[in-house]
Amino acid sequence: MRNRRKRQSNRIFPLKVDELKRIMESKFENNPDLIFSIYEQENKRVAVFFIGYMVEVEMAENYLLKPLLSMQKEWSKKSVLNEIPLGGSDTKDKLEDILHKIMIGEVFVYVEGEDAVVSYLLSKKEKRNLQQAESESLVLGPKVAFTESIVTNLNIVRYGIRSTDLVLEKLEVGKRAPREVRIIYLKSIANDTDINTMRQRLQDLEVDEIDDASVLMQYIEDSSSTIFPQFYLTELPDRFTYSVIKGKIGVLVENSPDAFIAPTSFFSFFESTEDLYMRWNAGTFLRILRFIAIFVAVLLTPAYVAATTFHYEVIPTQELITIGESRAAVPFPPIYEVLVLEFFIELLREAGARLPTKIGQTIGIVGGVVIGTAAVQAGITSNFLVVLVALSALASFTIPNYLMSTSVRIIRFPMIILAGTLGMVGMMFGICFLIIHLLKLKSLGRPYLAPIYPFRWEDFNKVLYRLPMQRQYKRFASYHPKDLIRFRKRKAVKKKDIDE
Incomplete structure (x- = not known):
């Protein structure tokens, strides 16, 4: 009953055109771009209002205003709809709907005394051209990336999946600044439970605004405390369409150049669509190489710290002599030596990512060589450790997904601390904790370690x-x-x- 009264109180029509103008100007008091024009025809008055920079003004003048002012019939809501048959026309009788739609580029026509306004979607679409993907580079396969225009992104998806089974379900998320969100799936393949779960999480989300698909993804993930991403964020349309055809659910967000896919397995983050575009033997080799790389990235430098601090017996004699000679001039314990060098590597990586492309590449190469050489000569670290840290950094670069690569880089630091304080026992504790943690995680309610757990x-x-x-x-x-x-x-x- 209370909701019904609230909806009725939002209805402001019918009313005088001057009163409508006063209401709109009060709502947009500090917005000089509100265009509110009043026209008269015998005893009838009509108002046309919109936000100037949000609308294709030339189209509004040629296809809406001119036909409206040249109408032979008496102005009314029905005659306006019949005589100006533009696409995207609708009627609205609530103030909150008008205020929301005017901010996305709709033009409103109100005939004085009618019980609703007529709206036309004539929004101006600012978008960039299709470009090559940057964060997910490929050698083989399509290289085009999503853009900030959800219309363009939907066209790309439609072009990639030409099926009548494709569903592009539309939702709006955000109270103060709503954004269009699309749930995309194949109705003949996708699991109904997954679809309903995704829809419910988006509908139940109560936030002011959504800045990007990556932000929306964090709101609706199964666990917000873990460092591991539970949905796959991608800028590649071919990755998106490939996952949807497999039966997963994709989500596009207005004004976001990324999309995310769910449910997702932990192992999906080490899979590249490029594996499909080459021979199965080569694809298998590269996939196995990436799984080996994650162990190298997480465990190589912690194993060095544990071995040189507590477990000299696991190092071959000749290698132990080489390590001893290399560390002879280093005054710090292995744990400090490794942490300092890893910190330098992360600084270089972050600086290279934030600077312009050409400068970033130069900083990464020159900075790595200069700092590595200077650190060895200054006695801060050993030659042997520089090689291990470089191998560990290269291994983390092989992970196709940036979010998972970042997670692996962060995990390495607590593993180094455990190895430096408890040796191999600390490393095993850290590995067991990670395995237990991954076993507990879910992605859209599905096991994160599938198909290992449950085993298939x-x-x-x-x-x-x-x-x-x-x-x-x-x-x-x-x-x-x-x-x-x-x-x-x-x-x-x-x-x-x-x-x-």
């Missing part, structure tokens, strides 16, 4: 290695898609010569 052997070829295309006839069973079969295995492997 038939899904291993989707995440850990690749099979030939003819043998990839099933979708990812761990997420329970409606249609598990991509194609019939017998027909895929059946080959005929042209003369048969």
Whole structure:
């Protein structure tokens, strides 16, 4: 009953045009771009109002104002709708709807005495041209990236998935500055539970505004306390469409050049769409290489600290002599030596990312060489450790996803501290803690470590290695898609010569 009274109180029509002008000017008191024009026809008055910089003014004049002023019929809500059949026309009778829609580029026509205004969507779309992806670089495959225009992004997705099953569900998120959000999935494949979960989380979200898809993703993730991303953030349309076809759910946000995908497995962050564009043998090799790289990135420098601090017996004698000679001039314990050098590497990486591209590359290369050489000569670190830290940094670069790469870089620091205080026991404690933590995580309610937990052997070829295309006839069973079969295995492997 209270909600009904509130909705009724928001209805302000019918009223005089002068009163409507007073209301709109009071709402946009400090906004000189509000255009409010009043026209008269015999005994009828009509108001046309909009925000100037949000509207294609030339289109409004040619296709709305001229037909309106040249109408032979008496002005009314019905006659305006019939005589000016522009796309995107609608009627609104609530002040809050008018205030919201005028800020996204709608033009309003109000005939004095009517019970609603007529609105036309004539918004001006500011967008940049399609460009090559920057944060996710590829050698093979499409290289175009999403833009800030959700219309352009939807067109790209539609072009990539030409199916009547494709659903582009529209929502608005944000109270004070609403933004359009699209839930995208294939209704014949995506799991209904996942769709409902995503829809509910977005509808239940009560925030003032959403700045970007990455911000929205953080609001609706299963766990906000973990360092690991639970949804896959991407700027690549081919990655997005590939995941949707597999049965996952994609989300696009207005004014965001990124999209995110859910549910997502931990192993998906080490998978690149480039693996699909090359031979399955090479794709498998690169995928395994990335999994090895994460162990190198997380454990290499902590293992050095643990071995040189507590466990000399695990180092071969010849190597121990080399390490001893290299560290002879270093006055600091191994843990301080490693932390200082890792800190230098992170500073270089962050400086290179924030500076312009050409300058950033120069800073990264020259800075690494200069600081590494100077640190060794100054006795801050050893030659041997410089090589290990460089290998660890290179290993973290092989992770295709920037958010996961950042998580791995951060994890390395507590692992170094554990190794420097408790040795190999501390390292094992850290590894066990990570495994337990990952086992507890979920992505849109699905296990984060699928298909290892719960164990599904038939899904291993989707995440850990690749099979030939003819043998990839099933979708990812761990997420329970409606249609598990991509194609019939017998027909895929059946080959005929042209003369048969």
